[in-house]
Amino acid sequence: xxxxxxxxxxxxxxxxxxxxxxxxxxxxxxxxxxxxxxxxxxxxxxxxxxxxxxxxxxxxxxxxxxxxxxxxxxxxxxxxxxxxxxxxxxxxxxxxxxxxxxxxxxxxxxxxxxxxxxxxxxxxxxxxxxxxxxxxxxxxxxxxxxxxxxxxxxxxxxxxxxxxxxxxxxxxxxxxxxxxxxxxxxxxxxxxxxxxxxxxxxxxxxxxxxxxxxxxxxxxxxxxxxxxxxxxxxxxxxxxxxxxxxxxxxxxxxxxxxxxxxxxxxxxxxxxxxxxxxxxxxxxxxxxxxxxxxxxxxxxxxxxxxxxxxxxxxxxxxxxxxxxxxxxxxxxxxxxxxxxxxxxxxxxxx
Numbered sequence: 001x002x003x004x005x006x007x008x009x010x011x012x013x014x015x016x017x018x019x020x021x022x023x024x025x026x027x028x029x030x031x032x033x034x035x036x037x038x039x040x041x042x043x044x045x046x047x048x049x050x051x052x053x054x055x056x057x058x059x060x061x062x063x064x065x066x067x068x069x070x071x072x073x074x075x076x077x078x079x080x081x082x083x084x085x086x087x088x089x090x091x092x093x094x095x096x097x098x099x100x101x102x103x104x105x106x107x108x109x110x111x112x113x114x115x116x117x118x119x120x121x122x123x124x125x126x127x128x129x130x131x132x133x134x135x136x137x138x139x140x141x142x143x144x145x146x147x148x149x150x151x152x153x154x155x156x157x158x159x160x161x162x163x164x165x166x167x168x169x170x171x172x173x174x175x176x177x178x179x180x181x182x183x184x185x186x187x188x189x190x191x192x193x194x195x196x197x198x199x200x201x202x203x204x205x206x207x208x209x210x211x212x213x214x215x216x217x218x219x220x221x222x223x224x225x226x227x228x229x230x231x232x233x234x235x236x237x238x239x240x241x242x243x244x245x246x247x248x249x250x251x252x253x254x255x256x257x258x259x260x261x262x263x264x265x266x267x268x269x270x271x272x273x274x275x276x277x278x279x280x281x282x283x284x285x286x287x288x289x290x291x292x293x294x295x296x297x298x299x300x301x302x303x304x305x306x307x308x309x310x311x312x313x314x315x316x317x318x319x320x321x322x323x324x325x326x327x328x329x330x331x332x333x334x335x336x337x338x339x340x341x342x343x344x345x346x347x348x349x350x
Contacts, residue, residue, distance in 0.1 A: 003054050003111050003121035004325040004344070009047040012326050017054075017112045017121070025128030027073055027135065028065040029081060032144035034058055034119030035152065036332040036342045038179075038244055042269055043116075045333065054111040056119025056344070057083040060138065060147040064123060070131060080147045081126050082134035082154075083109040083117045086295055099292040108134065120325055122346050133295060142306050145313040148343065149182075151293060153312070154301040156182045159265055159290035160190060161297065163238055167191035172227050172236040172255055175266070176200075176207040176215070178315045178341040180242035183265065184212045185310060187240070195236070197223045200337040209314070224255045235260060242266055246273040258283040265290055315341040322346045 005015045022028045035058030043049045060080040063073050073079065086093050087103035098104050108130035111118030118124040126135055138147045156179060165171065169192045173184045176198040188194045188211060196207045197216035204215040216226050227236050235257035241248055244266040252262045253275060262285060267273075279285045305312065317340040320328030325344045332342045 001111075001122035002322050004056075004322070004329065005113075006044055006049075006051050006053045006055060006116075008051045010045055011051075012044060012329055014323065014326055019123050020110060020112055020118075020125035022065060022067045022125050023128075024068040025070060025131055026067040027063055027070060027126050027131055029059070029061045029079060029124045029126060030064040031059055031061040031119055031122060031124055031346050033060050033148045033343050033345050035148050036329060036344065037152065038266065039268055040117070041329070041333050042244075044329065046269065049116065050114065052113045053116040054113060054118045054121050055116050056111075056121070057109065057117035058148050058151050059083075059109070059117070059119035059124060060144040060150075061124070061346075067128075073131070073135065073137075078138040078144070078147070079135050080138060080150045081109055081124065081136075082130065082151055082293060082298070083107050083115075084292065085130055085132075085134040088295075096294075096296065098294055098296075103129070104292075120322070120344055122322065133298075136298070136302050139306050143313060145316060145343065146305060146311070149312040149315075150302055150305045152179065153182055153186075153305050154293040154297060155290070156186055157297055157301055157304070158292075158294040159183065159240070159263060160186045162288070162290055163187075163240075163261060163263060165190045165192050165238065168193060169237040170195065170227070170231050171238045171240065172197065172223070172252075173240045173242055174223070174248055174252055174255075175242035176203040176212070177242065177335070179266070180240075181207050181210055181212070181315065182312070183240055183242055185210050187238075188212065192238070195227060195230070202337045203340070206315070206340065210310070223251060227255045231257065234258070237261070238263070240265055244268070246271060249273050249275060253279050253285060253287070256285050258285065261286045261288060263288050263290060316343055318342045320344050
């Protein structure tokens with residue numbers, strides 16, 4: 001089969017690799033659509049993971065084969081697959097910090113080599129503990145593109161729930177790319193007044209289309225001053241930073257009111273950042289983070305994606321065939337004003 005294989009820093013190649021073999025309790029999934037996530041790109045460009053690997057974890061497709069003992073799924077079932085599922089009983093699971101569970105950190109979906117998600121390939125093997133709790137059937141009438149959003153929406157909903165938003169809170173979401181828009185939509189569903197900001201006006205137009213009516217063109221307007229001007233000088237009750245890198249952490253802190261919350265949602269690369277510690281101590285601002293998905297909200301997330309009436313596929317700006325997957329990864333690595341969610345699809349005629 002074909003796969004986009006990571007061979008080293010900034011080195012992804014289209015190659016022929018064996019179709020994964022499955023064992024008892026496992027399933028083989030023929031991939032239809034896999035979104036390109038920022039965490040995939042981070043691994044490709046920083047060399048944080050050994051090579052070779054096949055990345056991709058926002059995956060939907062069709063069951064091609066089932067292993068011995070699998071009864072919940074059959075060949076032909078349309079599914080999406082999570083690549084991480086926690087053990088459910090360790091210290092971190094008992095405290096519902098699932099992403100810190102050692103079993104959760106083990107990747108249970110692979111297209112070959114060291115398990116790394118595998119969605120950038122024609123076929124993915126889902127291991128037994130993933131089949132037990134991390135493979136979700138796609139209802140009739142729901143597209144593979146829509147279903148590929150279940151995992152990223154889960155990560156967003158996890159973050160929103162940890163904020164414990166109150167109705168009519170003002171929430172500033174910095175960054176209106178696909179993740180920022182999903183966070184904005186979910187925060188608005190909680191009853192919050194959402195303000196979205198971005199440097200690209202094109203993205204704000206898309207955000208408006210998802211019901212985020214108040215937006216800031218950060219290329220023309222000072223975000224902190226604007227937020228304070230519409231909150232009687234206080235600042236936002238909550239600020240979510242949905243942009244990678246550390247450059248806007250200080251802006252996020254400054255935009256939050258005293259006693260408010262700042263959530264880092266895209267800072268997945270180990271590094272150092274400068275903050276004003278008195279903003280946390282004297283101003284009592286809460287700096288927090290959220291990472292990866294939560295098994296506790298898996299059903300709720302799937303219900304939202306499948307039946308919530310929000311067409312997430314409109315966030316897709318570019319579709320690349322697997323043959324052109326390296327070009328898709330390149331575009332995702334250098335986002336343009338008109339690029340939003342970029343997906344790889346195995347159908348050769350796309």
